[in-house]
Amino acid sequence: MELRQLQYFVKVAKKQHVTQASEELHIAQSAVSRQIHQLEEELGVNLFVQKGRNLQLTPVGKLFLNRVESIFSDLDRAVSEVHEFLDPNVGVIRIGFPHSLGMNLLPTVVASYKKERPGVKFRLKQGTFTSLIRDVMSGEIDLAFISPFPDSHDYVAGELLLTEELYAILPKHHPLAGESVIRLEQLKDEPFVMFSEGFSLQTIVLDACKKAGFVPNLSFEGEETDTIRGLVAAGMGVSLLPEMASTGSGPLQPARLQLLEPRVTRTIGLIRRKGEKLPPVAEGFRAFLLGYFKGE
Template sequence: MEFRQLQYFVKVARKQHVTQAAEELHVAQSAVSRQIHQLEEELGVQLFVQKGRNLQLTSVGKLFLCRVEGILTDLERAVSEVHEFMDPEQGEIRIGFPHSLGIYLLPTVVARFRESHPKVKFKLRQGTFNSLIRDVMKGEIDLSFISPFPEKHSHVSGELLLQEELYAILPPGHALAGQEGIRLEQLRDESFVMFSEEYSLRNIVLEACTEAGFNPHIGFEGEETDTIRGLVAAGMGVSLLPEMALTEISQLQPMKVKVTDPRVTRSVGLIQRSGDKLPLVAEGFRKFLLEFFRVDEKKES
């Protein structure tokens, strides 16, 4: 069974006429008739019956048409995806990100990139540190923002993009809320609002508290920065959050205070599966991100 036979079959089924199908296919009528006859012989069934000047599908012909149309649609989609893979100006970029980067950083870089690449589509996947690495390893996403950046990993590789400072966030009426800066040790008696155990920001805060000489009392846990911010603003405790997670203004707004001792930071990087060649459109976005953050570093310096 040949691809050409399936194409001719579908065209005749749609036009219900060999001559009209041949005209649209730009081939001789005899060539279409021959291919249809060979297909029927190979299948051992009659696909068409003559009705006046037209051809009509038999019952088995209708069943076969349904399947063949699906196959040809999938094939056309596959060819289109291959072309998009090779075209840096269109196609789809599958990118992962932790929630804390979805508030400001991700929308900013995607919007900036699409200014010069308007045909490019993005498929976004939010996840935790471990789930994002797993998705990259399985090939379910091309690239992923990640924090902390894994300096050494046997299955993923990438580049460090930035180091971001974490700030203490306090309820608006807190005694330290008006300070220019505080030592983390000053929060030892507070109840902390923490991320759940699968989130990397939790470990960063716990390690910082240990360095400051205390184990924090955890009063509440959450899975999104908005939840953490809201609970702190409502007076349920204190926490530490990255600066980018504090850019959005909301009704329940905690107070942001710099932590001077110890200085708490997190690394943010971009990873891909080790040894894999990215689609051209994803490789273009990767290079854009590296330049974007280099430019930002120059502005800050």
């Protein structure tokens, strides 16, 4: 079954006349009749019956027409989506991000870009370090903000965007809450509220505590910065959070202190599939981000 057979079939069904259909298609009448006949033979049914000088759809022909029109509608939509996807001004950007960037950085850069290209759409997907790399590799997303930024990888490449400092967050009634700067070692006897296993921030905090000479006492685990901040503010422990995620707008907020020894940071980068050209709409956003973080 060929696409042109279906196109001829739809045109004949609409015109109810082979001659009129062939004139609109700019195809010889015999060629249209032959294609319709071959289609009926392949299906094993009669799609039309002669009624006077016109052709009328049989019941099964009406059923087939509905399905074929649905197929053409989906095909037209698919072509439109491809053109839209490739258009840097109205396409769709599929981008992944870790939760800790979803409250500040991501909304800020998306809003800034939308001012330049209001027709562009964003399809967002949140994930962990591992899942974001996997989704970029599989083509599920075009770009991903990621932390820490991988120095080298066999299947993804990208650019480092910024290095962000982590702060200690403590309950406001904590004896150290009034300090402006503390050493991480001063929290060695405190219960820690951390991100769950699989989140890169847990690894960063564990490594920092190891450098400070202790293994933290884990009291609670969470998957969202709001939860961790709330638990700390409620007196359930202490934690380390990136600067962008260490403050919130709710009524219950922890104290935030700068860490001096060791200074704890995380890298944030933008990754894409290695060796592949991005769609123009995604490449436009990537170029914007590189300029944005360079202050251009």
